[in-house]
Amino acid sequence: MPANLPPQYYELEKKYRAAGTAEEKLALLEEMLSTMPKHKGTDKLQADVKRRISKLKAQEQKKGGKRTSAFNIKREGAGQIALVGPPNSGKSALLQVLTRAEPEVADYPFTTRIPLAGMAAYEDVQVQLVDLPPLAGEYIDPWLPDLVRRADMLLVLLDLTDDPLHQLDGLETVLAEKRIYLAGGGRVDEEGRGTIKPCFLAANKLDAEGADETLFLMREMMDPPRDVLPISVLGGDNVNDLPRLLFESLKLIRVYTKIPGKPPDMHAPYVVARGTTVLDLAEKVHKDIVDSIKYARIWGAEKYDGQMVQLDYVLVDRDVIELHS
Numbered sequence: 001m002p003a004n005l006p007p008q009y010y011e012l013e014k015k016y017r018a019a020g021t022a023e024e025k026l027a028l029l030e031e032m033l034s035t036m037p038k039h040k041g042t043d044k045l046q047a048d049v050k051r052r053i054s055k056l057k058a059q060e061q062k063k064g065g066k067r068t069s070a071f072n073i074k075r076e077g078a079g080q081i082a083l084v085g086p087p088n089s090g091k092s093a094l095l096q097v098l099t100r101a102e103p104e105v106a107d108y109p110f111t112t113r114i115p116l117a118g119m120a121a122y123e124d125v126q127v128q129l130v131d132l133p134p135l136a137g138e139y140i141d142p143w144l145p146d147l148v149r150r151a152d153m154l155l156v157l158l159d160l161t162d163d164p165l166h167q168l169d170g171l172e173t174v175l176a177e178k179r180i181y182l183a184g185g186g187r188v189d190e191e192g193r194g195t196i197k198p199c200f201l202a203a204n205k206l207d208a209e210g211a212d213e214t215l216f217l218m219r220e221m222m223d224p225p226r227d228v229l230p231i232s233v234l235g236g237d238n239v240n241d242l243p244r245l246l247f248e249s250l251k252l253i254r255v256y257t258k259i260p261g262k263p264p265d266m267h268a269p270y271v272v273a274r275g276t277t278v279l280d281l282a283e284k285v286h287k288d289i290v291d292s293i294k295y296a297r298i299w300g301a302e303k304y305d306g307q308m309v310q311l312d313y314v315l316v317d318r319d320v321i322e323l324h325s
Protein backbone atom coordinates (compact mmCIF):
# COMPACT_ATOMS: atom_id res chain seq x y z
CA MET A 1 0.00 0.00 0.00
CA PRO A 2 1.32 3.42 -0.87
CA ALA A 3 1.77 5.85 1.96
CA ASN A 4 0.11 9.19 2.61
CA LEU A 5 -3.48 8.36 1.89
CA PRO A 6 -5.86 10.62 3.79
CA PRO A 7 -7.98 8.92 6.48
CA GLN A 8 -11.02 9.80 4.40
CA TYR A 9 -9.82 7.40 1.75
CA TYR A 10 -9.90 4.45 4.11
CA GLU A 11 -13.37 5.42 5.23
CA LEU A 12 -14.49 5.39 1.61
CA GLU A 13 -12.83 2.07 0.95
CA LYS A 14 -14.74 0.64 3.91
CA LYS A 15 -18.03 2.07 2.68
CA TYR A 16 -17.25 0.75 -0.78
CA ARG A 17 -16.89 -2.80 0.50
CA ALA A 18 -20.20 -2.52 2.31
CA ALA A 19 -22.03 -0.83 -0.59
CA GLY A 20 -24.97 -2.77 -1.97
CA THR A 21 -25.72 -1.26 -5.36
CA ALA A 22 -23.52 -0.60 -8.37
CA GLU A 23 -24.62 3.01 -8.25
CA GLU A 24 -23.32 3.47 -4.70
CA LYS A 25 -20.12 1.63 -5.55
CA LEU A 26 -19.46 3.87 -8.54
CA ALA A 27 -20.06 7.02 -6.56
CA LEU A 28 -17.71 5.83 -3.83
CA LEU A 29 -14.99 4.91 -6.31
CA GLU A 30 -15.30 8.40 -7.77
CA GLU A 31 -14.82 9.86 -4.32
CA MET A 32 -11.87 7.63 -3.63
CA LEU A 33 -10.25 8.80 -6.82
CA SER A 34 -10.83 12.44 -5.97
CA THR A 35 -9.55 12.22 -2.40
CA MET A 36 -6.42 10.34 -3.43
CA PRO A 37 -3.32 12.51 -3.68
CA LYS A 38 -1.89 12.33 -7.18
CA HIS A 39 1.76 11.30 -7.16
CA LYS A 40 4.01 8.42 -8.09
CA GLY A 41 3.22 6.52 -4.90
CA THR A 42 -0.46 6.33 -5.77
CA ASP A 43 -0.10 5.56 -9.50
CA LYS A 44 -0.96 1.90 -9.06
CA LEU A 45 -3.85 2.53 -6.77
CA GLN A 46 -5.26 5.19 -9.08
CA ALA A 47 -5.10 2.77 -11.98
CA ASP A 48 -6.75 0.11 -9.86
CA VAL A 49 -9.64 2.36 -8.88
CA LYS A 50 -10.07 3.47 -12.49
CA ARG A 51 -10.12 -0.17 -13.57
CA ARG A 52 -12.82 -0.95 -11.02
CA ILE A 53 -14.85 2.03 -12.31
CA SER A 54 -14.60 0.87 -15.93
CA LYS A 55 -15.55 -2.67 -15.00
CA LEU A 56 -18.63 -1.62 -13.05
CA LYS A 57 -19.58 0.79 -15.78
CA ALA A 58 -19.35 -1.94 -18.41
CA GLN A 59 -21.44 -4.29 -16.27
CA GLU A 60 -24.07 -1.62 -15.83
CA GLN A 61 -24.18 -0.87 -19.53
CA LYS A 62 -24.73 -4.56 -20.29
CA LYS A 63 -27.78 -4.48 -18.07
CA GLY A 64 -29.21 -1.93 -20.48
CA GLY A 65 -30.51 1.58 -20.06
CA LYS A 66 -32.98 0.47 -17.45
CA ARG A 67 -31.72 2.82 -14.78
CA THR A 68 -31.86 5.82 -17.06
CA SER A 69 -34.84 7.34 -15.33
CA ALA A 70 -34.06 5.98 -11.89
CA PHE A 71 -34.13 9.53 -10.60
CA ASN A 72 -36.94 11.18 -12.40
CA ILE A 73 -37.89 14.18 -10.30
CA LYS A 74 -41.50 15.21 -10.71
CA ARG A 75 -41.83 18.82 -11.78
CA GLU A 76 -43.55 21.00 -9.21
CA GLY A 77 -44.26 24.70 -8.98
CA ALA A 78 -43.62 27.25 -11.71
CA GLY A 79 -40.61 25.51 -13.21
CA GLN A 80 -37.89 22.93 -12.65
CA ILE A 81 -34.36 24.29 -12.39
CA ALA A 82 -31.40 21.92 -12.29
CA LEU A 83 -28.34 23.03 -10.30
CA VAL A 84 -25.19 22.29 -12.22
CA GLY A 85 -21.58 23.19 -11.70
CA PRO A 86 -18.23 21.89 -10.59
CA PRO A 87 -17.82 19.99 -7.33
CA ASN A 88 -17.81 22.21 -4.21
CA SER A 89 -19.25 25.34 -5.82
CA GLY A 90 -21.97 25.43 -3.16
CA LYS A 91 -24.92 23.89 -4.99
CA SER A 92 -26.09 21.91 -1.99
CA ALA A 93 -25.48 24.86 0.33
CA LEU A 94 -27.66 27.02 -1.93
CA LEU A 95 -30.45 24.45 -1.95
CA GLN A 96 -30.25 24.40 1.81
CA VAL A 97 -30.69 28.16 2.25
CA LEU A 98 -33.38 28.64 -0.40
CA THR A 99 -35.57 25.63 0.36
CA ARG A 100 -36.56 23.31 3.15
CA ALA A 101 -34.49 20.51 1.67
CA GLU A 102 -31.64 19.21 3.78
CA PRO A 103 -28.78 18.18 1.52
CA GLU A 104 -25.35 17.20 2.77
CA VAL A 105 -22.88 20.07 2.48
CA ALA A 106 -19.20 19.31 2.80
CA ASP A 107 -15.84 20.56 1.64
CA TYR A 108 -14.99 17.49 -0.37
CA PRO A 109 -16.26 16.69 -3.85
CA PHE A 110 -19.02 14.23 -4.76
CA THR A 111 -20.91 14.71 -1.48
CA THR A 112 -24.09 14.78 -3.52
CA ARG A 113 -24.84 11.51 -5.27
CA ILE A 114 -28.54 11.54 -5.95
CA PRO A 115 -30.79 14.39 -7.01
CA LEU A 116 -32.58 16.24 -4.27
CA ALA A 117 -35.37 18.69 -4.98
CA GLY A 118 -36.60 21.63 -2.94
CA MET A 119 -39.01 24.49 -3.52
CA ALA A 120 -37.73 28.07 -3.44
CA ALA A 121 -40.38 30.69 -2.78
CA TYR A 122 -40.73 33.99 -4.58
CA GLU A 123 -43.71 35.83 -3.06
CA ASP A 124 -46.74 33.70 -3.99
CA VAL A 125 -45.01 31.30 -6.39
CA GLN A 126 -42.34 28.68 -6.08
CA VAL A 127 -39.65 27.33 -8.35
CA GLN A 128 -38.27 23.84 -7.96
CA LEU A 129 -34.52 23.52 -7.52
CA VAL A 130 -32.89 20.15 -8.13
CA ASP A 131 -29.46 19.64 -6.57
CA LEU A 132 -27.30 17.26 -8.55
CA PRO A 133 -23.97 15.49 -8.36
CA PRO A 134 -21.29 17.29 -10.37
CA LEU A 135 -21.20 16.66 -14.09
CA ALA A 136 -17.61 15.52 -13.93
CA GLY A 137 -15.42 12.55 -13.34
CA GLU A 138 -14.91 9.15 -14.85
CA TYR A 139 -18.49 8.10 -14.67
CA ILE A 140 -21.67 10.07 -15.23
CA ASP A 141 -24.86 8.19 -14.53
CA PRO A 142 -27.20 8.33 -17.54
CA TRP A 143 -30.02 9.70 -15.43
CA LEU A 144 -28.01 12.86 -14.84
CA PRO A 145 -27.94 14.25 -18.39
CA ASP A 146 -31.52 13.02 -18.79
CA LEU A 147 -32.61 15.11 -15.86
CA VAL A 148 -30.66 18.10 -17.16
CA ARG A 149 -32.37 17.73 -20.54
CA ARG A 150 -35.81 17.67 -18.99
CA ALA A 151 -35.32 20.65 -16.69
CA ASP A 152 -36.83 23.97 -17.75
CA MET A 153 -33.63 25.82 -16.99
CA LEU A 154 -30.17 25.27 -15.55
CA LEU A 155 -28.74 27.24 -12.69
CA VAL A 156 -25.02 27.10 -13.34
CA LEU A 157 -23.17 27.70 -10.10
CA LEU A 158 -19.48 28.53 -10.42
CA ASP A 159 -16.89 28.94 -7.68
CA LEU A 160 -15.06 32.26 -7.31
CA THR A 161 -12.35 30.70 -5.18
CA ASP A 162 -11.25 28.64 -8.16
CA ASP A 163 -11.08 29.42 -11.88
CA PRO A 164 -14.73 30.01 -12.81
CA LEU A 165 -14.17 30.32 -16.57
CA HIS A 166 -12.27 27.07 -16.59
CA GLN A 167 -15.14 25.48 -14.66
CA LEU A 168 -17.69 26.86 -17.11
CA ASP A 169 -15.68 25.60 -20.06
CA GLY A 170 -15.34 22.18 -18.45
CA LEU A 171 -19.05 22.03 -17.78
CA GLU A 172 -19.93 23.04 -21.33
CA THR A 173 -17.54 20.41 -22.67
CA VAL A 174 -19.13 17.64 -20.63
CA LEU A 175 -22.62 18.83 -21.56
CA ALA A 176 -21.68 18.99 -25.25
CA GLU A 177 -20.58 15.35 -25.07
CA LYS A 178 -24.15 14.64 -24.03
CA ARG A 179 -25.45 16.96 -26.77
CA ILE A 180 -26.63 19.56 -24.28
CA TYR A 181 -25.73 23.19 -24.96
CA LEU A 182 -26.16 26.30 -22.85
CA ALA A 183 -28.24 28.95 -24.64
CA GLY A 184 -25.94 31.82 -25.60
CA GLY A 185 -22.99 29.75 -24.46
CA GLY A 186 -19.54 28.87 -25.68
CA ARG A 187 -20.48 25.64 -27.46
CA VAL A 188 -22.66 25.50 -30.53
CA ASP A 189 -24.86 22.62 -31.57
CA GLU A 190 -23.46 22.36 -35.08
CA GLU A 191 -25.40 19.26 -36.07
CA GLY A 192 -28.61 20.75 -34.76
CA ARG A 193 -29.49 17.53 -32.97
CA GLY A 194 -28.91 18.57 -29.41
CA THR A 195 -30.86 20.19 -26.63
CA ILE A 196 -30.33 23.89 -26.05
CA LYS A 197 -30.96 24.82 -22.43
CA PRO A 198 -31.83 28.23 -21.06
CA CYS A 199 -29.50 28.93 -18.20
CA PHE A 200 -28.80 31.36 -15.41
CA LEU A 201 -25.17 31.89 -14.43
CA ALA A 202 -24.20 32.60 -10.85
CA ALA A 203 -20.77 32.72 -9.24
CA ASN A 204 -20.63 31.79 -5.57
CA LYS A 205 -18.33 32.58 -2.62
CA LEU A 206 -18.20 36.33 -3.21
CA ASP A 207 -17.23 36.56 0.47
CA ALA A 208 -13.92 34.79 -0.10
CA GLU A 209 -10.64 36.63 -0.33
CA GLY A 210 -9.82 37.71 -3.89
CA ALA A 211 -13.30 36.84 -5.15
CA ASP A 212 -13.98 40.42 -6.34
CA GLU A 213 -10.95 40.31 -8.55
CA THR A 214 -11.77 36.88 -9.90
CA LEU A 215 -15.26 38.11 -10.72
CA PHE A 216 -13.89 41.16 -12.50
CA LEU A 217 -11.49 39.08 -14.56
CA MET A 218 -14.15 36.53 -15.32
CA ARG A 219 -16.45 39.20 -16.71
CA GLU A 220 -13.60 40.71 -18.74
CA MET A 221 -12.52 37.43 -20.28
CA MET A 222 -15.80 35.65 -20.80
CA ASP A 223 -16.33 34.73 -24.43
CA PRO A 224 -19.08 35.07 -25.43
CA PRO A 225 -19.91 37.59 -22.70
CA ARG A 226 -22.84 36.59 -20.52
CA ASP A 227 -24.53 37.93 -17.41
CA VAL A 228 -23.23 36.44 -14.19
CA LEU A 229 -24.81 37.07 -10.81
CA PRO A 230 -22.23 37.06 -8.02
CA ILE A 231 -23.58 35.54 -4.82
CA SER A 232 -22.43 34.37 -1.45
CA VAL A 233 -24.46 31.56 0.05
CA LEU A 234 -22.60 31.95 3.33
CA GLY A 235 -22.53 35.76 3.39
CA GLY A 236 -26.02 36.18 1.95
CA ASP A 237 -25.15 38.47 -0.97
CA ASN A 238 -27.87 38.38 -3.65
CA VAL A 239 -29.18 35.07 -2.39
CA ASN A 240 -32.59 36.41 -1.43
CA ASP A 241 -33.06 37.91 -4.89
CA LEU A 242 -32.34 34.64 -6.59
CA PRO A 243 -35.85 33.09 -6.54
CA ARG A 244 -37.27 36.22 -8.19
CA LEU A 245 -34.49 36.36 -10.77
CA LEU A 246 -34.95 32.68 -11.57
CA PHE A 247 -38.70 33.12 -11.94
CA GLU A 248 -38.13 36.04 -14.30
CA SER A 249 -35.54 34.07 -16.26
CA LEU A 250 -38.11 31.36 -16.80
CA LYS A 251 -40.03 34.08 -18.67
CA LEU A 252 -43.12 33.55 -16.62
CA ILE A 253 -45.76 35.93 -15.27
CA ARG A 254 -48.51 35.66 -12.66
CA VAL A 255 -52.09 36.48 -13.44
CA TYR A 256 -55.01 36.57 -10.98
CA THR A 257 -58.58 36.03 -12.05
CA LYS A 258 -61.62 37.69 -10.59
CA ILE A 259 -65.36 37.31 -10.92
CA PRO A 260 -67.36 40.53 -11.56
CA GLY A 261 -68.39 42.18 -8.33
CA LYS A 262 -66.05 40.06 -6.23
CA PRO A 263 -62.50 40.61 -5.03
CA PRO A 264 -59.80 38.75 -7.00
CA ASP A 265 -58.42 35.42 -5.83
CA MET A 266 -54.95 36.56 -4.85
CA HIS A 267 -53.91 33.18 -3.48
CA ALA A 268 -53.64 31.08 -6.60
CA PRO A 269 -52.16 32.91 -9.56
CA TYR A 270 -52.16 31.39 -12.99
CA VAL A 271 -48.50 31.06 -13.89
CA VAL A 272 -48.21 31.55 -17.63
CA ALA A 273 -45.57 32.33 -20.23
CA ARG A 274 -44.67 35.90 -21.00
CA GLY A 275 -46.57 36.91 -24.12
CA THR A 276 -49.79 35.22 -23.03
CA THR A 277 -52.88 37.06 -24.28
CA VAL A 278 -56.36 37.35 -22.81
CA LEU A 279 -57.55 34.69 -25.25
CA ASP A 280 -54.69 32.31 -24.31
CA LEU A 281 -55.59 32.71 -20.67
CA ALA A 282 -59.30 32.13 -21.30
CA GLU A 283 -58.30 28.80 -22.83
CA LYS A 284 -56.49 27.85 -19.64
CA VAL A 285 -59.31 28.95 -17.37
CA HIS A 286 -62.05 27.03 -19.17
CA LYS A 287 -62.55 25.67 -22.67
CA ASP A 288 -66.16 26.85 -22.71
CA ILE A 289 -65.15 30.45 -22.09
CA VAL A 290 -62.99 30.55 -25.22
CA ASP A 291 -66.01 30.39 -27.54
CA SER A 292 -68.00 33.06 -25.78
CA ILE A 293 -65.41 35.51 -24.48
CA LYS A 294 -65.76 39.05 -25.81
CA TYR A 295 -63.38 41.20 -23.80
CA ALA A 296 -61.69 41.48 -20.42
CA ARG A 297 -61.17 44.05 -17.72
CA ILE A 298 -57.71 44.49 -16.24
CA TRP A 299 -56.42 45.82 -12.93
CA GLY A 300 -52.66 46.06 -13.18
CA ALA A 301 -49.48 48.06 -13.47
CA GLU A 302 -50.01 49.13 -17.06
CA LYS A 303 -53.77 49.79 -17.06
CA TYR A 304 -56.11 51.94 -15.04
CA ASP A 305 -58.36 49.94 -12.72
CA GLY A 306 -60.94 47.94 -14.58
CA GLN A 307 -59.79 49.07 -18.03
CA MET A 308 -61.41 47.19 -20.88
CA VAL A 309 -59.01 45.30 -23.15
CA GLN A 310 -59.39 43.20 -26.29
CA LEU A 311 -58.64 39.50 -26.61
CA ASP A 312 -55.17 40.14 -28.03
CA TYR A 313 -54.05 42.19 -24.99
CA VAL A 314 -50.75 40.80 -23.75
CA LEU A 315 -50.86 40.24 -20.01
CA VAL A 316 -48.13 41.49 -17.67
CA ASP A 317 -46.96 40.09 -14.33
CA ARG A 318 -49.49 40.57 -11.51
CA ASP A 319 -52.38 41.58 -13.76
CA VAL A 320 -55.82 40.93 -12.29
CA ILE A 321 -58.21 39.91 -15.03
CA GLU A 322 -61.97 39.65 -15.30
CA LEU A 323 -63.19 37.69 -18.31
CA HIS A 324 -66.42 38.86 -19.94
CA SER A 325 -68.61 36.86 -22.30
Ligand SMILES: Nc1nc2c(ncn2[C@@H]2O[C@H](COP(=O)(O)OP(=O)(O)O)[C@@H](O)[C@H]2O)c(=O)[nH]1
Nearest residue numbers: 088089090091092093105106107205232233234
Ligand atom coordinates in the same frame (compact mmCIF):
# COMPACT_ATOMS: atom_id res chain seq x y z
N1 LIG B 1 -16.60 30.87 1.48
C1 LIG B 1 -17.71 30.29 1.07
N2 LIG B 1 -17.83 28.94 1.10
C2 LIG B 1 -18.98 28.39 0.68
C3 LIG B 1 -20.07 29.18 0.20
N3 LIG B 1 -21.06 28.35 -0.16
C4 LIG B 1 -20.63 27.09 0.08
N4 LIG B 1 -19.38 27.10 0.61
C5 LIG B 1 -18.57 25.94 1.05
O1 LIG B 1 -18.17 25.18 -0.07
C6 LIG B 1 -18.13 23.79 0.24
C7 LIG B 1 -18.94 22.98 -0.75
O2 LIG B 1 -20.29 23.25 -0.60
P1 LIG B 1 -21.40 22.27 -1.18
O3 LIG B 1 -22.72 22.95 -1.06
O4 LIG B 1 -21.29 20.90 -0.59
O5 LIG B 1 -20.94 22.21 -2.71
P2 LIG B 1 -21.52 21.33 -3.91
O6 LIG B 1 -20.52 20.25 -4.14
O7 LIG B 1 -21.58 22.27 -5.08
O8 LIG B 1 -22.87 20.83 -3.51
C8 LIG B 1 -18.64 23.68 1.69
O9 LIG B 1 -17.55 23.60 2.54
C9 LIG B 1 -19.39 24.98 1.89
O10 LIG B 1 -19.43 25.37 3.23
C10 LIG B 1 -19.91 30.63 0.20
O11 LIG B 1 -20.78 31.40 -0.17
N5 LIG B 1 -18.71 31.09 0.63
Ligand SMILES: [Mg+2]
Nearest residue numbers: 091092111112
Ligand atom coordinates in the same frame (compact mmCIF):
# COMPACT_ATOMS: atom_id res chain seq x y z
MG1 LIG C 1 -23.45 18.91 -3.37
